[in-house]
Amino acid sequence: MQQIFNFILKNSNRLLFLLLLGISLSLTIQSHSYHRSRYISSANVFTGFVYEKINNVKEYLNLREQNNQLANENAQLKKLLFNNTDSLTAGSALPKPSGIENVKVYNAKVINNTFNSKENYLTLLGGQQDGIKPDMGVVNSLGVVGIIEKTSSSYSTVQSILNVKSQINAKIKKSNHFGSLIWNGKNVGFAQLIDVPRLASVRKGDTIVTGGRSEIFPENIPIGTIDKVYIDKATNYYTLNVRLFNDMTNLGHVYVIENLKKQEIQKLEEETKNE
Amino acid sequence: MNSTFITNSLRFVVLLAIQVVIFNNIDFLGFINPYPYILFIILYPVNGSKAGLLVASFFLGLVMDMFSNSGGVHAAACVTLAYFRPTFFKFSFGVSYEYQTVKITDKLTPERFSFILIAVVTHHLVLYLLEIFRFNFIWDILLRTLLSTIFTLLLCIIIIYLIKPSKR
Structure with missing residues (x-):
């Protein structure tokens, strides 16, 4: 017993080091799994508050771009409005893009944005009080954000x-061929669309939009245009380099999309799987 | 004793604040961020409590992790640096470390420079290794470590000599 105490006393610093290193490593490993550790994130009150204050200052630096973006978006919406033949039903006759009927949209503001690591996160001002829940899609007027x-x-x-x-x-908007959009961690202006079947006719400049298969994003939200086409020799699939419409290094206001039918879809899928 | 405690606490808060407000937003060339907040660990008194340094470094890193959504990466790097600090002292300063007469905030000699260099390299290597633990990014990790090290090193030296307490 004496020896154990002596050992602990003699190596107290080493043990403390190993303990703290163990904690931090387990936090790191936890963060690599899908659901990240609960406490170490910038969504908590303290860091959120600090980022909000910093953003209050930083916001002024790109007001011009933000205003341009909002004005462009307004112009587009006005175009839809004015091109209606019947002015009596102007409000309700906005063409409904397919898939958007069952969707709620919340407004939120980006208060912190990282893009210099391999795993980038944004922090939004807007949380549970505003109706935002995990696994909702985030877009802005130019395209998908996250x-x-x-x-x-x-x-x-x-x-x-x-x-x-x-x-x-x-x-691919033109041909409706599906793929998965990933990021290879290299250039912040480009993402990659993988697993596009070789049957698809792809050409440089074609538009990429979200597919209707996920319950997170509605269909036909713009993402980017094809910049380069690679052929994966082993699998016979295309890998497309996609130039993003969004400048991910400069984000202001974003919209959070809630799919109201999500639970229904998930429940149905769960039941189908269990049978 | 009491005044060193206050100095250290102040340094802890001020360095973290500067790091979060200014240095996390630099994004030089799109991906290089300096991390001069580790100056807290470098400047911690040589004869101060080692356990205290370990715990303080852990929390220093943890707060950084909260701000950058990175799990426990900064905490691990900081604790590692704090633990190996005496070893680096011995390596850089040799015998004079044994008599605890080392002062880091003094004229920049090769010994002091090598100590800061080793400290920064260790911290950054652990940091980036944990942050992007995927083998196909190995060259990327080395490049980032190298560039960020240069950047952080320069900033650390500049900060040390800008706020160097005036002699007597």
Whole structure:
């Protein structure tokens, strides 16, 4: 017994080091799995508050771009409105893109944005109080931004599409061929669409939009255009380099999309699997 | 004793604040961020409590992790640096370390430079290894470590000599 105490006393620093290293490594490993550790994220009250204050200052630096973006979006919506033949039903006659009927949209503001690591996250001002829940899609007027990862009462974190763990169902707008949108961790202006069948006719400049297969994003949200086409010799699939419409390094206001039919879909799929 | 405690606590808070507010937003060339917050570990008193340093470094790293959504990467790197600090002292300063007369905030001699260099390289290597633990990114890791090390090293030296307490 004496020896054990002596050992502990003599090596107290080493043991403390190993303990702390163990904790931090387990936090690291936890963060690599799908559902990340609960406490060490920028969605908590303290970090959210600090980022909000920092963003209050930083916001002024790119007001011009933000205003341009909002004005463009307004112009597009006005175009839809004015091109209606019947002015009486102007409000309700907006053409409904397919798949958007069952969707709720929340407004949120990006208060922190990282893009210099392999696993990038955004922090949003807006959380459970505003109706934002994990696994909702995040878009802005230009295209897809990411997927909500974690929420606290008034903040939430977003797994950006510039994250090597991210995988989003997407398709070629012209031919409706599906693939998965991933990021290879290299250039912040480009993402990769993999597993596109060779049957698809792909050409440089074609538009890539979200596919209707996921319950996170509605169909036909723009993502980017094809920049380069590679052929995977082993699998006979195309790998497409996609130039993103969004400048992921400069994000202001975003929209969080809730699919109201998500639970129904998931329940149905669960029941089908169990049979 | 009491005044060193206050100095250290202040350094802890101020360095973290500067790191989060300014240095995390630099993004030089799109991916290089300096991490001068490890100055806290480098400047910790040589004869101070080792257990205290370990615990303080752990929390220093943990707060950084909260801000950068990185799990426990910074905490692990900081604790590693804090644990091996005496070894680096012995390596860089040799015998004079035994008498505990080492002062880091003094004229930049090769010994001091080598100590800061080793400390920064260790921290960054652990940090980036854990952050992108995928083998096909190995060249990327080395490049990032190298560039960030240069950047952090420069900033550390500049900060040390900018806020160097005036002699007597």
